[in-house]
Amino acid sequence: MYKLYSMQRSGNSYKVRLALALLNAPYQAVEINILRGESRTPDFLAMNPSGQVPLLEIDGRHLAESNAILWYVADGTPLAPEDRIDRAQALQWMFFEQHALEPSVGAAYFWLALVRGGRELQTHALEDWMERGYAALQVMENHLKTHDYFAAGHLTIADIALYGYTHVAGQCDFDLGGFPAIRTWLRRVEAAPGFVAMDGAANPATATPLPA
Amino acid sequence: MYKLYSMQRSGNSYKVRLALALLNAPYQAVEINILRGESRTPDFLAMNPSGQVPLLEIDGRHLAESNAILWYVADGTPLAPEDRIDRAQALQWMFFEQHALEPSVGAAYFWLALVRGGRELQTHALEDWMERGYAALQVMENHLKTHDYFAAGHLTIADIALYGYTHVAGQCDFDLGGFPAIRTWLRRVEAAPGFVAMDGAANPATATPLPA
Numbered sequence: 461m462y463k464l465y466s467m468q469r470s471g472n473s474y475k476v477r478l479a480l481a482l483l484n485a486p487y488q489a490v491e492i493n494i495l496r497g498e499s500r501t502p503d504f505l506a507m508n509p510s511g512q513v514p515l516l517e518i519d520g521r522h523l524a525e526s527n528a529i530l531w532y533v534a535d536g537t538p539l540a541p542e543d544r545i546d547r548a549q550a551l552q553w554m555f556f557e558q559h560a561l562e563p564s565v566g567a568a569y570f571w572l573a574l575v576r577g578g579r580e581l582q583t584h585a586l587e588d589w590m591e592r593g594y595a596a597l598q599v600m601e602n603h604l605k606t607h608d609y610f611a612a613g614h615l616t617i618a619d620i621a622l623y624g625y626t627h628v629a630g631q632c633d634f635d636l637g638g639f640p641a642i643r644t645w646l647r648r649v650e651a652a653p654g655f656v657a658m659d660g661a662a663n664p665a666t667a668t669p670l671p672a
Numbered sequence: 673m674y675k676l677y678s679m680q681r682s683g684n685s686y687k688v689r690l691a692l693a694l695l696n697a698p699y700q701a702v703e704i705n706i707l708r709g710e711s712r713t714p715d716f717l718a719m720n721p722s723g724q725v726p727l728l729e730i731d732g733r734h735l736a737e738s739n740a741i742l743w744y745v746a747d748g749t750p751l752a753p754e755d756r757i758d759r760a761q762a763l764q765w766m767f768f769e770q771h772a773l774e775p776s777v778g779a780a781y782f783w784l785a786l787v788r789g790g791r792e793l794q795t796h797a798l799e800d801w802m803e804r805g806y807a808a809l810q811v812m813e814n815h816l817k818t819h820d821y822f823a824a825g826h827l828t829i830a831d832i833a834l835y836g837y838t839h840v841a842g843q844c845d846f847d848l849g850g851f852p853a854i855r856t857w858l859r860r861v862e863a864a865p866g867f868v869a870m871d872g873a874a875n876p877a878t879a880t881p882l883p884a
Contacts (some may be wrong), residue, residue, distance in 0.1 A: 465774055495869055509811050509814050509815065510768065510772070510811055518757060521757055523757065523761060523764060524763040524764050524768075525761050525767040525768060526767075527761070527763070527767050528760050528761070528763040528764035528766075528767050529760070531759075531763050532756070532757070532760035535756060535760075535811070544744070544747060545733055545744065546731060547736065547737060547743075547745075547863070548735050548740050548743075548744035551737070551740040551743050551744075552735060552736050552740035553738040554720065554740075555738075555739050555766075555767070555770050556736075556737060557738050558767050558770045558771045559770045559771060559774060559775060562771060562842070563775055584796045585800075588797075590799060599721050599722055602721050604720065637837040664768070
């Protein structure tokens with residue numbers, strides 16, 4: 461059984477919990493509060509030198525980076541495209557997520573919604589996050605005007621990766637009013653059988669939370 | 673045959689040219705000068721709404737994001753790990769590259785070595801790039817102290833992805849003096865049969881440059 465080190469309100473962690481819920485895959489959950497430095501302890505750094513969650517433990521080996529974990533757990537399931545170029549296009553959107561969406565919308569979410577008080581600390585950065593975040597959302601909107609999903613014509617890990625931070629954009633100053641295709645797509649993802657919300661409990665049928 | 677839209681001095685473009693050279697794979701190269709807006713024309717945006725290079729054309733379909741392209745062209749070759757968890761760990765490092773190394777070292781390289789004059793324009797950002805770039809290099813150094821390569825025990829697309837910007841770090845204010853394992857690894861990658869330098873010609877035996 462997988463062991464997943466994650467933080468409930470981290471978008472990157474949530475992606476993995478959402479994929480495991482959609483796959484109905486059992487796992488042990490270990491809550492790590494990065495705001496309290498729990499991902500920077502010597503024990504944790506020995507498992508993941510980057511000091512970040514999520515982290516997946518598989519038979520004693522460790523896998524970091526949310527989208528690499530998504531790729532691993534979805535391998536051979538309907539959430540991973542079968543066709544070679546469809547797979548690559550799913551990866552294309554997952555890399556887009558990590559260099560265009562997560563560093564802008566994800567950073568704004570971290571400072572404005574989780575840390576709070578970040579607005580004063582991060583004045584210069586905030587303008588940049590807003591500009592780059594809206595640019596990323598526009599690229600997504602343009603794609604979704606003519607596609608229901610990001611790759612392969614069905615729900616895949618590319619959608620799960622992009623859902624992670626897009627669905628909390630409204631909590632950190634972004635206005636999705638001008639992005640109707642994104643709003644429709646968010647509802648489409650949420651309608652998937654097995655869907656769990658970020659603030660919701662892990663899939664009670666399958667997840668086994670460890671004592672804190 | 674692949675058609676590759678790339679810019680000679682872009683680290684992201686170079687990754688793909690390096691992989692194709694190591695694989696001895698033929699391709700048509702189209703030089704796109706992003707500094708002159710050539711990736712923002714209507715024709716180019718129709719192929720890649722993100723307006724970025726590299727872009728790979730495969731039988732009329734388009735694939736963007738350097739690391740997704742690496743994944744595609746290496747599929748089924750020795751540059752892609754065979755084992756499922758080795759593959760995921762290669763992806764782990766490729767996602768690390770896109771959110772930790774490329775936005776810091778890659779941004780510094782773009783402004784300081786390509787655009788130049790960026791030092792004045794980007795004062796606030798530069799400090800952040802330096803801090804985050806050195807943090808990323810330290811994570812790489814720690815891994816390379818005990819591993820010859822990033823995944824699967826041999827040269828893979830994870831090494832190619834990380835080589836792209838690490839090898840030009842010295843051109844944009846980073847000092848690799850304190851990173852001996854990284855310097856040894858750079859030489860190890862450069863010793864691979866078929867290696868081509870960023871400023872070198874595309875593999876003359878295989879690449880077919882189109883007229884500019």
